[in-house]
Amino acid sequence: MTLWDDAVVGFGARRRQGTQISYIVVYRTVEGRQRLITIGRHGSPWTADTARTEALHLLGEVARGGDPLADQRGRRAAGAMSIGDLCDRYLADMETGRLLTRHRQIKKPSTLRIDRSRVEVHIRPLLGAVPVAALTREDAERAMSLIAEGRISQQVRRDKYGLSNVRGGRGAASRTIGLLGAILTYAVRLGLRADNPVHGVVRPADGRRERRLRVEEYVALGEGLLVAEDDTEVWAPGLVAIRFLLLTGWRRGEVLGLRWPDIDLARRTAPADLGLADATIGTLLGHRDHTITQRYIHSADAALLAAADAVAERTAELMAGIVRPPHPTQVLASSIA
Structure with missing residues (x-):
């Protein structure tokens, strides 16, 4: 009644x-x-x-x-669900495309392999048994410190790529806690938590280094390719692919995934929805912040082509052994130093 x-x-x-x-x-x-x-x-x-x-x-x-009832059920489920279970659900939803990145894109298989290895090597051993609802910022900070100190490392099988040694360090700690933060944001969306305890955790710089080939290295590479082209046992399409990589600045996965329908010969471009990384385009345009690239990319065809042509032409010259004299400003800077 x-x-x-x-x-x-x-x-x-x-x-x-x-x-x-x-x-x-x-x-x-x-x-x-x-x-x-x-x-x-x-x-x-x-x-x-x-x-x-x-x-x-x-x-x-x-x-x-x-939806108060769904929230209530989520809070009850959070009491039983562990961080390890949450990671499994997150990866499953990412792999099936039910969950998108913050840029509303599907994660690439290579990125998912890296995410899974970080879960298995770092997150699961350190936090896997902790209930989702009970995880604190202190737990996340302690895990980050242990990873940064290299306390957790092991060999991980990467499918056809064999075994890989996954170690800790400051960079690994920063990227792993970043992944944990994304997983807990997913938990908030599911109603398993009201907050994300990773928000506010100060992560160390990831230690990524940017290295560019020196002039003599470009020259040596060009000479090596010429020698290889005369070798009948060398697979010619592979050499063409190497030159394409060098002259475009694309990543290997972007080149391997390229198909003729993706190419616009009239505009001399490939669509952004091909999956070209913002980092690739942003580097050509001189952007440090990838959000700038995202806002600019749809109207940057002329600037992008000009930058790409200049970089490709200079790279081709260096590989052909054409070394220009240094610019006067470079000479002045070196003399002052």
Whole structure:
């Protein structure tokens, strides 16, 4: 038997057996699904007035697009779900394309392999058994310190690529905690937590180094390719691919995934939706911040082509042994140094 409140639509009191009375709220989600959530049994702290106040709060969440019952179930599930279980669910959703990156793209298989290795080598041994709801910022910071100190390392099988030694270090710690933060953001979206404890954790610089080939290295590379082209046992398409990589600055995966339908010969471009990395395009345009590249890429064809042509022509000259004299400003700078 259920009695409905005259003042708050959807709020009622239900007696199912004996003399026990429970306060309930019935509502519809934004998808139109009807839900029933139990506020609690009559008695301290729930009276008709306090339950009505809670009902108004829950209906307010519904009006803002929320689903209180789903949130409640998520909090209960979080008590049983471990960080290891959460990682498995995150990776599964990423691999099937149900979950996208913050740039609304599907993660590349190579990136997923790296994510999985970081989970198996670092996250699972250190935090895998911790309940999702119980993880604290201190837990994340302690794990980051252990990874940075190289306490956790092991060999990981990379499918057809064989075994790989995955070690710790400051860079590994920074990138692993970054991945953990993304996984916990996913947990918040699922309603497993109300907050992300990794937010606010100060990560060390990842130690990435940028190295460019020196002039003499470009010359030696060009000479080596010429020698290889005269060798009938060398696979010619492979040499062409190497030259293409050098002259375009693309990554290996971008070149291997290139198909004729992806190429616009009239505009001398390949679409951005081919999967070309923002880093590749941003480097050609001189951008340090990839968000600038994302805003600029759709109207940058002329600038991008000019930059790409200049870089490719200079690279081709160096590989052919054409070394220009240094620019006067370079001579001045070296003399001052």
